[in-house]
Amino acid sequence: MRLSEQLHAHPETAWEEHRSARWVAESLEEAGFTVQPAYLGLDTAFLATFGSGPFRLGLCAEYDALPGLGHACGHNLISAITVGAARALAPLADAAGLTIEVYGTPAEEGGGGKIELLERGAFAGLDLAMMAHPAPVDVAEAEPFAVSHSHVSYQGKAAHAAAYPEQGVNAADAFTVAQVAIGLLRQQLPPTVRVHGVMTNGGEAPNAIPARTEGRWYVRAASLDQLTETEDKVWRCFEAGALATGASLDIQPESKPYAEFRTYQPALNAYVRNAEHLGRVFDRNSPARDMNRASTDMGNVSQVVNAIHPYVGIGSLPALNHQPEFAAHCVGGDAEKALLDAATALAWTALDVAAVSGTD
Known part of the structure; x- marks a missing residue:
């Protein structure tokens, strides 16, 4: 005790x-x-x-x-x-x-x-x-569930949100696009799959285009084989955010997958x-x-x-x-x-x- x-x-x-x-x-x-x-x-x-x-x-x-x-x-x-x-x-x-x-x-x-x-x-x-x-x-x-744990980050370019917004590359928008894509992807995912995460850094100030955003994301599946198959689909959602905004994407594992x-x-x-x-x-x-x-x-x-x-x-x-x-x-x-x-x-x-x- x-x-x-x-x-x-x-x-x-x-x-x-x-x-x-x-x-x-x-x-x-x-x-x-x-x-x-x-x-x-x-x-x-x-x-x-x-x-x-x-x-x-x-x-x-x-x-x-x-x-x-x-x-x-x-x-x-x-x-x-x-x-x-x-x-x-x-x-x-x-x-x-x-x-x-x-x-x-x-x-x-x-x-x-x-x-x-x-x-x-x-x-x-x-x-x-x-x-x-x-x-x-x-x-x-x-x-x-088998699970993978990943750190996701986008690198954009800061700019004054009112005076020069066209000079920025919005890393927060990249995350928004990715999360919308994941939400739509869920319709095609089997019931043995879970995808969830949090944004840990969404920018610094409301009047500055966010230059960097970060988050932690988990993908779960019934087996390691299904996990690998699902990850490919989820990573494409994050890639969509990078493609849509021009930000660069980096995904790093936080640990090896759980079986x-x-x-x-x-x-x-x-x-x-x-x-x-x-x-x-x-x-x-x-x-x-x-x-x-x-x-x-x-x-x-x-x-x-x-x-x-x-x-x-x-x-x-x-x-x-x-x-x-x-x-x-x-x-x-x-x-x-x-x-x-x-x-x-x-x-x-x-x-x-x-x-x-x-x-x-």
Whole structure:
């Protein structure tokens, strides 16, 4: 509880989670885990290990917050759930044949920290990777969109908007054209695609033709293949803005694309049994269960090792993830109950899957 509240009170955004990573790592060191800080060269990543059994269990901790919204996705709870499960399993590791590996994974909110770790050799050879994410209601299976994150900018030419407007090249107009084109494109996009973004710099003064505009845009799709196909169409919309105004266009990826999720069904089945034994209810008809479509770089991990990514309800309705009201629900009684239940269910699931593995 203390760790969750501490993280919630001191939110840090992607790649800036220096205190958060240290606090999570320290809570594992207190339980006898061996911690490698700045894991694989990433300042706010770590690896904490315990035990030496043949079954290698990976538990992922996320602790980055959202700009301007704090822990409105509940990553403070993710870290506490992971630490709780790891500490519960530690005394049983030798008897259960476990090696417990807790990965501190920065920058899930658009930075792709797990992808960076993957490409540097993390997660290799794990028998199972797990984490649990807060949501309004309990949902068992993650079905996230693949997603790309891009920084988009137009470079035009400044001019006095009243005296010499014809001398300017309006970079803000370029963005307007692109956004209109994207809006029209949506009619031809399948329901498994999402395109959305924000302008982060729209100009400096109303009486000056904007010379530069910038924005951040996400493209989501059911799979990496569909994502690539969709990106080509979206980029043409941005190119239309450049062509119409004469501004130059630059599109830069903010991270490598997040993949769709591949669920390891035996572990998910075990998690559902364990969660239901604790009194959790999976309402498959609730519209609030759509949080399981949210993109995550845990999808990339699931492409390499067996993985599950269930969602634990914190009783937040009508508040939903990425709303300030949801952040408020990520501490307090319902959040604490969800934390304990999810940590317990993950720990029991690890023991179940390891036991079956040992009999194969």
